[in-house]
Amino acid sequence: MANPFLPGAHPVKLLGTTFIVALLLLGNWGCASKTPTENHARPLQFTPGSGSIDGGDWVFIEVDEPAAAIGSALMTCRFGQHAASPGDYDATSGRYLCRTPAHSRPESVNLTITLNGAEFPMAERYVYTTRANNASPIAGIDLVTIQQQAKRVRELIPRDVAFAAVLKNGEPVGLLADAMAQATEVDYFCVPNLQDGIALREAGVTAPIMVLYLTEPSYAPVLLHYGLEPAAYSLEWVEEANRLLQRAGGTLPVHLWIDTGLGREGVMPDDALALARAVKQSPKLRLQGIATHFCCNEQEDLAAITEGDLQNPTALQKSRFDATIAAIHAEGIGLDAIIHAGASDVLLDGTTPVYYDMLRIGTLLFENASPEHRNYSWKTRILQVKTLPAGWCVEYDCDVTVEEDTPVGLVAHIPYDEVSYRVRGQRVKILADHEYVIVLDLSDLPDVRAGEEVDIILPDPDSPLDVPTWVPVTVRKDADP
Numbered sequence: 001m002a003n004p005f006l007p008g009a010h011p012v013k014l015l016g017t018t019f020i021v022a023l024l025l026l027g028n029w030g031c032a033s034k035t036p037t038e039n040h041a042r043p044l045q046f047t048p049g050s051g052s053i054d055g056g057d058w059v060f061i062e063v064d065e066p067a068a069a070i071g072s073a074l075m076t077c078r079f080g081q082h083a084a085s086p087g088d089y090d091a092t093s094g095r096y097l098c099r100t101p102a103h104s105r106p107e108s109v110n111l112t113i114t115l116n117g118a119e120f121p122m123a124e125r126y127v128y129t130t131r132a133n134n135a136s137p138i139a140g141i142d143l144v145t146i147q148q149q150a151k152r153v154r155e156l157i158p159r160d161v162a163f164a165a166v167l168k169n170g171e172p173v174g175l176l177a178d179a180m181a182q183a184t185e186v187d188y189f190c191v192p193n194l195q196d197g198i199a200l201r202e203a204g205v206t207a208p209i210m211v212l213y214l215t216e217p218s219y220a221p222v223l224l225h226y227g228l229e230p231a232a233y234s235l236e237w238v239e240e241a242n243r244l245l246q247r248a249g250g251t252l253p254v255h256l257w258i259d260t261g262l263g264r265e266g267v268m269p270d271d272a273l274a275l276a277r278a279v280k281q282s283p284k285l286r287l288q289g290i291a292t293h294f295c296c297n298e299q300e301d302l303a304a305i306t307e308g309d310l311q312n313p314t315a316l317q318k319s320r321f322d323a324t325i326a327a328i329h330a331e332g333i334g335l336d337a338i339i340h341a342g343a344s345d346v347l348l349d350g351t352t353p354v355y356y357d358m359l360r361i362g363t364l365l366f367e368n369a370s371p372e373h374r375n376y377s378w379k380t381r382i383l384q385v386k387t388l389p390a391g392w393c394v395e396y397d398c399d400v401t402v403e404e405d406t407p408v409g410l411v412a413h414i415p416y417d418e419v420s421y422r423v424r425g426q427r428v429k430i431l432a433d434h435e436y437v438i439v440l441d442l443s444d445l446p447d448v449r450a451g452e453e454v455d456i457i458l459p460d461p462d463s464p465l466d467v468p469t470w471v472p473v474t475v476r477k478d479a480d481p
């Protein structure tokens with residue numbers, strides 16, 4: 001059979017076919033209530049483009065469909081690999097609505113919409129974020145860059161010293177830990193609280209996990225269940241943990257934390273031996289580690305330690321720590337316990353006498369390769385531009401006025417006044433910061449329009465990644481824009 005669309009087909013025939021198709025279409029228009037032309041419906045766009053991994057958010061989908069068929073299409077939405085969810089028409093907004101399913105990771109997923117059985121993969125991906133203030137701009141974390149840094153850190157640490165990765169730089173802790181563990185050998189993870197420890201386990205982390213700081217002894221069964229190792233910081237703590245674990249099948253590894261001069265968590269050196277004995281005597285606790293934390297790491301620490309200069313705070317803390325450990329060891333207690341004290345500065349300064357068995361590295365892990373090559377991108381857009389005439393107030397009580405006509409750009413919902421803002425790569429001045437509304441001075445960039453992108457930079461260009469918990473975070477992979 002001749003194909004009328006092939007080159008060489010008779011032009012008259014071609015015209016005729018088009019005419020018949022047009023007639024058929026017109027016919028359908030005429031009796032839309034019986035045979036609606038739903039097959040021509042297609043989705044145009046959806047909003048909002050992001051939401052929490054908890055799911056349950058409405059996504060509003062604009063559909064291009066013939067006037068007579070509005071709202072009558074059968075729609076489903078498929079987010080990533082999840083089962084398709086039905087879409088319903090909402091006359092108020094004139095959009096079809098789908099609810100997002102919960103998703104395990106804060107990442108972007110494909111959205112496929114079906115309309116009357118026809119599939120439409122949407123060009124934009126739907127972005128799942130951590131639970132946070134979803135009015136605020138999303139920070140995208142570059143896992144590959146973070147993995148490279150974890151490798152670099154591991155290589156800086158001598159092979160016979162263990163590497164503990166300290167995760168207190170924001171969500172998603174589980175994913176970050178899992179990514180690091182996949183990139184390099186991480187001997188331990190340290191988290192600031194029990195919840196983060198559980199998040200690591202749920203992300204599939206199998207390495208030992210230490211919960212830093214003060215964990216209430218009432219959590220002992222939970223800690224044991226998840227394989228999390230708390231700090232033992234007082235006799236009362238040991239007594240209570242013991243009591244709660246009486247019927248437990250396993251033993252809870254604990255780290256005897258000693259305050260050698262930071263004045264924060266941990267037992268005082270003079271009380272450490274009694275605490276070590278109590279742990280030793282407990283049938284349900286095991287002395288897994290002996291630890292302290294330094295107050296005042298400096299480059300000259302190595303020299304001071306070598307010279308025995310106890311005016312140096314690190315040397316002094318070290319001497320207290322060593323004496324305490326010696327006393328504990330002298331009773332045959334904790335001979336196989338992991339001794340750990342140093343953090344990023346100790347490694348950066350090469351203060352080798354305080355490397356002990358393990359280094360706990362936080363900040364250095366989240367450092368950027370350079371101010372230009374950051375492990376995160378945090379962007380928002382200018383929502384409004386205008387020019388404030390000379391003398392115009394920009395603060396309550398007219399605390400600030402502009403001296404000359406000043407073009408400004410407004411951004412919204414960034415309750416963190418330590419950040420800086422860059423437009424077209426150039427740092428711009430903040431005229432007013434009311435958290436919900438931030439007024440940027442665009443004097444140097446007067447042609448900036450609403451909708452232009454703004455980079456939000458953590459306190460300094462070379463600040464390590466450390467995002468406040470209200471920031472919605474998503475993980476970027478190679479494929480993502």
Ligand SMILES: *Cc1c(COP(=O)(O)O)cnc(C)c1O
Pocket residue numbers: 166168212293342343344345360361362363364
């Ligand atoms: C934060 C912290 C670390 C890691 O310190 P960085 O300087 O970020 O490497 C290690 N141990 C304890 C107890 C900490 O609080």
